[in-house]
Structure formats: C-alpha cells, structure tokens
Amino acid sequence: MIRTVIAAAAAVALAAPAAFAADLPYETAPADYAAPAQGYSWSGAYLGAQAGYGWSKSKNRNTPDTKPNGGIVGAYAGYNHQFDGSPVVVGVETDFNYDDGEDRKSGGGVSVRNKKNWNGATRARVGYAFDKFLAYGAAGVAYADQKVSASNGVVAGHDSKTAVGYTVGVGAESAVTDNVTARVEYRYTDYGSDKFNIDGAKLKSSTTENRLMGGVAYKFNNMW
Numbered sequence: 001m002i003r004t005v006i007a008a009a010a011a012v013a014l015a016a017p018a019a020f021a022a023d024l025p026y027e028t029a030p031a032d033y034a035a036p037a038q039g040y041s042w043s044g045a046y047l048g049a050q051a052g053y054g055w056s057k058s059k060n061r062n063t064p065d066t067k068p069n070g071g072i073v074g075a076y077a078g079y080n081h082q083f084d085g086s087p088v089v090v091g092v093e094t095d096f097n098y099d100d101g102e103d104r105k106s107g108g109g110v111s112v113r114n115k116k117n118w119n120g121a122t123r124a125r126v127g128y129a130f131d132k133f134l135a136y137g138a139a140g141v142a143y144a145d146q147k148v149s150a151s152n153g154v155v156a157g158h159d160s161k162t163a164v165g166y167t168v169g170v171g172a173e174s175a176v177t178d179n180v181t182a183r184v185e186y187r188y189t190d191y192g193s194d195k196f197n198i199d200g201a202k203l204k205s206s207t208t209e210n211r212l213m214g215g216v217a218y219k220f221n222n223m224w
Helices: 002-023
Strands: 044-060 070-082 088-099 102-107 110-130 133-151 156-175 180-198 201-219
Touching: 044 088, 044 110, 070 110, 070 201, 088 133, 110 156, 110 180, 110 201, 133 180, 133 201, 156 201
Parallel strands: none
Antiparallel strands: 044 070, 044 201, 070 088, 088 110, 102 110, 110 133, 133 156, 156 180, 180 201
C-alpha cells in the first residue's frame, strides 16, 4: 500500500511541470514580419554629368600673368566599394570636361592670351558614409589642353600643349533615390609648367585652378 502511494505521488510530481508549461500562453511571430532592412550601400559603378566654374591663374615668364576663368561642363564615371558592415567607401573615378576659360593681358609691349579647351582627371576616392550621405576626399592625376598666344605688335603666334599635373579635392554626396545621387565638390589643380614655342620665341607658362562643381549620377546595381 505504501509503495502504491509513493509511486502515485511520484507520477503526479513528474507530470505537473509538463502540464503547467503546456498551459502557459505564448506568442507567435506575426505573419507579415520582415527582417530589418539593410542600410544604403554605396558599392557599384556610376555614370554622371557635372557643371561648375573654375578660377585659374596662369603665370607667364617675362609676360603678363592671366586669369583664364570660365565655366566647365562634362561627364564622370567611376566605381565605389563599401566594405561590409563598415562606413568606409573607396573608389576610383575619371572625368572629362569642356572648359571655356580664357583671358588676355597686355604689358611691356606684349599681349598674351591663355586659353583652356578641355580638361580631365583620374582620381582615387576615400569616403565615410552616413547611410545615404557620403563625405569624401579625392586625389589623382589631372590633364588639360593649354593654349598660349602672344603678340608684340610685329610678330604674333600661338602654341598648345597637353599639361599634366595633380589634383586634390573634397566633396559631399547624397543618394536621392536608390540609383540616383547628387553631389557638390571643391577641387584644387596644379597643371604644372610647360614651355611654348611662339614663332621661335620660348615662353614658359604654369597654371593652377580652384574649381567648384555640382553633379548628378546614376548608380548601377552592384554586381560584385
């Protein structure tokens, strides 16, 4: 009899927790539950158009200096890579632009004109992303068509060279939509110094530029 009572008590003790757990209420995930969305990714290739203005200064040896300022309009293309789980964005970009910068000065019996027809650059970019906002810096090689004309009232001539130098700049870019971005940037460029042969006379000229540009680009979906 005692053994029967003990066995029955043990069975009740073992069954009670399971029965109690079965009666506890529990919640199921709603049917429309979705995982949190990932942040904006800057990775991918892009193609854009840009326009702005350049403030230039050309130093001409033994002739007056000029300021061939002018409007700039062109296109740019590049590729960005944003590291997984990181705000760091790296990339490479190239651009090509029409430049209408031109200026003429006279002094000491000589008239000189500096004119720019086109320019471009290939740059590396490093940025820090705040979701759909990107702050970046860029640096690389710059190149431009430089034309110099001179006249002393008796002899006149001109010569042109493809100048090669360096460029550095900073910018801010924002994703307007998943595939459209807009940006503004400042760039400083030193095109170096070149020698021009003008009707047998040698003229040395060097040009630097400060530029402010705005651009809009289409970003393709990242395939890598």
